[in-house]
Each structure stands twice: as C-alpha cells, then as structure tokens.
Amino acid sequence: MTARFRTTGRLATAAALLAAVVSFQAGLLAPSPARAQLATPAAALCERQIAIKAPMPAPVDASGDLVGSFGFPCAAGADAVLPVVLMLAGSGPTDRDGNQPGLRTDLLRMLAEDLAARGIASLRVDKRGIGASRAAIADEALMTIDLLASDAAQWTRAARKLADGAPVIVLGHSEGGLIALLAARREAPDAIVLAATPGEPAIRTLERQLAQAPMPDDLRRTADRILADLGAGRKVADVPLELAPLFRPSVQPYLISWLGIDPATVMERFGGPVLILQGDRDLQVTTADARRLAAGRPKDTRIEILAGLNHVLKPAPADRAGNIAAYTAPGLRPDPRVAMLISAFAGTGAER
Incomplete structure (x- = not known):
C-alpha cells in the first residue's frame, strides 16, 4: 500500500x-486507525486478544507486548483443534486488520471472517510499533526487517500452541510475504501463503x-x-x-x-508447501513477480493468478482510479476464491 x-x-x-x-516501512510509529465497523460483519468469527513477550535485542529495552487477535469459528469454540492461519500485514503502519491511517481496507479481518466460515482459525497481529503493539518499540530508527522476522517467528510459536497439533500456515500479504519467508528460517510453519508478494529485491x-x-x-x-x-x-x-x-x-x-533481499532466493530455503496468490489487476505487485517466485522453487509450489483482483485481493476495474477506490469501497470484500484456496491449502498442510 x-x-x-x-x-x-x-x-x-x-x-x-x-x-x-x-x-515501505515508512511512518512506522504513525497512529493506527480505529477498528473498522464492517458493512456486512460475518457472524462466523469469534475472537480473543493474545499477547506475547518479544524483547528487543540487547542493549535496547522495550517493555511493551506484541498483541494480536486469535479468531476462531464461533460454532467450534476457542478450544477446538483447527488449522491456524497466522496473518502478516504488508509494509508501513498496517495493523492487524490490514488498515493504515487514511486507508481502511479491512483485508485481514475479512479474510479471518471468511476462513472462520470454512472452519479455519486465524491469528492476526499488530506489528511492533503499531496499534496495540505500539509500546514494543520507541524509535523508528531501531526497526529492521530482521526484527520483524524475529517477531513473526515468535508469533508462529504462539500459533503452534493455539493449533494444538493442527497445521499452522503463515500468510504474508505484500511485504508480509517476505517476512513470512525470513521468519520460517527461525520457526518453520507447515506451509506458507504468499499473497501479492514481490518477487524481486526491493x-x-x-x-x-x-x-x-x-x-x-x-x-x-x-x-x-x-x-x-x-x-x-x-x-x-x-x-x-x-x-x-x-x-x-x-x-x-x-x-x-x-533493499537487497531477494524473496525468490529466500523462498528456495523453505522446505514446506507454498501457495502463491496474485491478482492480475494489482497495481503494486505484478503477475511476473508471482511467476518469478514460483520459477525458482517448482516443487511443492502452487501459483494461482486470480483474474480481476487488485492488491488487496478485491474485485477491481482495470483503470487506476477505480482500482484504488476498490481498496476501501464499503461492503466490498476479498474475492471468495481467496478463502477457498487457502482453506483447501490448509488441508494440504495437514497431510504433511
């Protein structure tokens, strides 16, 4: 975004x-928007807040927790053993729902709702310095992508506990996909979903x-x-x-x-299955990016080019103004194909 x-x-x-x-990771410590009130809230999703400790590397001290939302199908309950999808937001001051100040897409919250309707749990997280995780860092100059990857690995461990033996799938949107791949070096999930993830060094x-x-x-x-x-x-x-x-x-x-990290090279080192989702009307990441990611690691990699979808995986017209307007159009949700493909992929992860 x-x-x-x-x-x-x-x-x-x-x-x-x-x-x-x-x-990019500009405006890291900008205030996050209020939680969105959805035009068509999905009754399938219930949730509770989760907090974990993820200290800054020495000698820096940060006392704040990292905070997220554990979402689960209301019909199943919080203690049901279900696959858990850990969602990592894209760059900038993007919160657990997929929103930035002045740009409310509700992408990640809507995906959590759609997955809950299909019997999949989720874990959406506020990045360090954002939203309820704001106190976990005091100075933008201390932030690196390695720190975000370390935090994502901590969240993967938390997702393991929540899944209680069921598969853990990490979904990274945009730059969040690169963070998912880097985090997998520390704590490997059962599978990774790369949604609108760049395929070349930044x-x-x-x-x-x-x-x-x-x-x-x-x-x-x-x-x-x-x-x-x-x-x-x-x-x-x-x-x-x-x-x-x-x-x-x-x-x-x-x-x-x-700047110098090549997502395709990092992806080669991950041993589990990968699903690549890419809209063909994405103004920021191209289908060539998706194909470059897939080409370097053909084994256990599936690529889905989704016709008519923009960067936030919503149906959008081809013209730039209309495409961008679709990001925040009231009531416009991610295409149903997205949750369908992720839930089917979560079943694939369960077989591994």
Missing part, C-alpha cells in the same frame, strides 16, 4: 513518486519506479544516488526535503536491511 502525503509545488513531485513506489522495484515517476531530473539523480548508497549499506545524511518521506534518516536502517 502506498504512503499518502499532501504537498504543493516541488513537494508534489515527491508525492507522485511515493504514489508510484511499492510501499531495490530493483524502487529503481524501476523512480525511473517512471514524474520528477525533475536533478531530483531524480539525487534519489537514484541515495537509493544506491542505501543499497550498498551506507546511510545518507543530506536527504532533500522532497525525498524525506521516503529516505528520512530514521527509516534508513530499515531500508538498508530490506
């Missing part, structure tokens, strides 16, 4: 740039989007230089105001930790 900024004059160029790039995507973004030549050259430095592991002090939303010093440690 893309960051949004109100700007005028030359700063509008940066806004256009940010609207074009794949979302630096390649950002290079392409910078080349396409409308901006003055001098600013483009500066952006290219900063990106190259960050890709080489070098922090940049002289960031122009126009580029600060993307490259500000406090977010640079995260960018450095993230």
Whole structure:
C-alpha cells in the first residue's frame, strides 16, 4: 500500500513518486486507525486478544507486548483443534486488520471472517510499533526487517500452541510475504501463503519506479544516488526535503536491511508447501513477480493468478482510479476464491 502525503509545488513531485513506489516501512510509529465497523460483519468469527513477550535485542529495552487477535469459528469454540492461519500485514503502519491511517481496507479481518466460515482459525497481529503493539518499540530508527522476522517467528510459536497439533500456515500479504519467508528460517510453519508478494529485491522495484515517476531530473539523480548508497549499506545524511518521506534518516536502517533481499532466493530455503496468490489487476505487485517466485522453487509450489483482483485481493476495474477506490469501497470484500484456496491449502498442510 502506498504512503499518502499532501504537498504543493516541488513537494508534489515527491508525492507522485511515493504514489508510484511499492510501499515501505515508512511512518512506522504513525497512529493506527480505529477498528473498522464492517458493512456486512460475518457472524462466523469469534475472537480473543493474545499477547506475547518479544524483547528487543540487547542493549535496547522495550517493555511493551506484541498483541494480536486469535479468531476462531464461533460454532467450534476457542478450544477446538483447527488449522491456524497466522496473518502478516504488508509494509508501513498496517495493523492487524490490514488498515493504515487514511486507508481502511479491512483485508485481514475479512479474510479471518471468511476462513472462520470454512472452519479455519486465524491469528492476526499488530506489528511492533503499531496499534496495540505500539509500546514494543520507541524509535523508528531501531526497526529492521530482521526484527520483524524475529517477531513473526515468535508469533508462529504462539500459533503452534493455539493449533494444538493442527497445521499452522503463515500468510504474508505484500511485504508480509517476505517476512513470512525470513521468519520460517527461525520457526518453520507447515506451509506458507504468499499473497501479492514481490518477487524481486526491493531495490530493483524502487529503481524501476523512480525511473517512471514524474520528477525533475536533478531530483531524480539525487534519489537514484541515495537509493544506491542505501543499497550498498551506507546511510545518507543530506536527504532533500522532497525525498524525506521516503529516505528520512530514521527509516534508513530499515531500508538498508530490506533493499537487497531477494524473496525468490529466500523462498528456495523453505522446505514446506507454498501457495502463491496474485491478482492480475494489482497495481503494486505484478503477475511476473508471482511467476518469478514460483520459477525458482517448482516443487511443492502452487501459483494461482486470480483474474480481476487488485492488491488487496478485491474485485477491481482495470483503470487506476477505480482500482484504488476498490481498496476501501464499503461492503466490498476479498474475492471468495481467496478463502477457498487457502482453506483447501490448509488441508494440504495437514497431510504433511
């Protein structure tokens, strides 16, 4: 999901740039939106809050817990032995429901409802620094993708306890897919679902989007230089105001930790089954990304290209404005094929 900024004059160029790039871990400590009131709430889902301890690496101390929602079919009850789908949100200040300030999609909550209707439990989590997990980090500059992967591994262990012997499937949406793959190195789930997950290193995507973004030549050259430095592991002090939303010093440690990781290479190391879900009207991640992920690991990998779906797996028109409007359209839910494929895949995981 893309960051949004109100700007005028030359700063509008940066806004256009940010609207074009794949979302990143900017605005990490921005306040999360209130829980959405769904237009058509699903009666199948009941839930209770879960909290776990996930300390920051020494010498940093953070006292806050990581917090999430354990969702289960009301008809089955919280103690039923059911497959559990751990959901990892995409980048930026995205909460357990799949929402950001000013961008309420309810993607993850709706998926939890749809899965509950099919007899599948779920665990939706607020990332460190977001929502009810806000107190688990005090400074954006301490965040790295490795820290998020470590947290996801902790949540996988929590999901194991909730599943009580049933399969645990980790679903990563967008950048959450890369975090799922990295977390599996520490704590392997039974299976992974990659939904709208980029298939190339983030630096390649950002290079392409910078080349396409409308901006003055001098600013483009500066952006290219900063990106190259960050890709080489070098922090940049002289960031122009126009580029600060993307490259500000406090977010640079995260960018450095993230830019060079190749999701396809990381995926090769996971031994369990993988389901790749990709909408063919996704404005941020392409079907080529999905195919690149699948090509590097053909064994135990299934790819599903879903016609007519956008980045948040909802039906959307081809035009950009209508596509983006579908993200937050009242009452518009993820396509039923998504929950159907995940629930069938959870059965596959049970056979392993």
